[in-house]
Amino acid sequence: MNHAARRIGRSLALVLPVVLVLSGTLAVTHVPWAPAPADSPVLTSSAHKASARSASTSAGPTTPQRAPQDVLRDRLIAELQEQNPGAALSGLQRAINRKPSLARHCTSIARALGKAAVHKYGPQRAQRFARPVCDTSFASGVAQLN
Numbered sequence: 001m002n003h004a005a006r007r008i009g010r011s012l013a014l015v016l017p018v019v020l021v022l023s024g025t026l027a028v029t030h031v032p033w034a035p036a037p038a039d040s041p042v043l044t045s046s047a048h049k050a051s052a053r054s055a056s057t058s059a060g061p062t063t064p065q066r067a068p069q070d071v072l073r074d075r076l077i078a079e080l081q082e083q084n085p086g087a088a089l090s091g092l093q094r095a096i097n098r099k100p101s102l103a104r105h106c107t108s109i110a111r112a113l114g115k116a117a118v119h120k121y122g123p124q125r126a127q128r129f130a131r132p133v134c135d136t137s138f139a140s141g142v143a144q145l146n
Contacts, residue, residue, distance in 0.1 A: 068099070068101075068102065069102055069105035069108075069109065072092075072095055072102060072105075072109060073105075073108075073109045073112055075091075076088040076091050076092055076095075076109065076113060077112065077113065077116045079091055080113055080116050080117060080120065081116070081120065084129060085113060085114075085116075085117040085121075085126065085129035085138070086129045086131070088113050089110070089113065089129065089131045089133045089138060090131075092106065092109055092110060092113070092133055092134070093131075093133050096133075096134075106133070106134035106137070107134050107137040108137075109134070109137075110133055110134040110137035110138045110140075110141065111137045111138070111140055111141035111144070112141060113138055113141060114126065114130075114137065114138040114139065114140060114141020114142040114143075114144070115141045115142075115144065116141075117129060117138075117141070117142060118141070118142050123142055123143075126142045127139065127142050130142070
């Protein structure tokens with residue numbers, strides 16, 4: 001009997017990682033990674049708001065310059081509030097693809113989005129929007145507020 005249990009355990013130890021990798025790969029294929037068209041009203045609206053904000057902030061003579069990652073984080077949190085966390089996470093992925101230097105800030109931005117999603121939707125509903133952007137940082141932000 002002990003031999004049979006050991007054999008089953010070894011089989012699971014070999015099969016389980018393969019199943020987990022395949023299920024993760026399949027989950028990623030269901031995420032809409034393709035960028036939205038340039039004439040998308042969502043992007044046009046966001047771009048218009050961002051340019052209006054930057055024009056109004058550049059008018060002041062003593063306005064300090066904000067770091068690009070802070071501007072991105074604030075823009076994505078506003079997008080999350082206006083739409084949903086999925087749209088904000090897609091925006092984060094597009095921003096990282098356009099400007100790879102932001103990749104080192106991806107984790108902290110995704111975590112901030114997770115926290116904002118919990119404030120708006122609650123922990124259970126916010127978790128439904130999790131995507132594999134910056135590993136599991138969004139889910140980590142959601143979990144921190146549970």
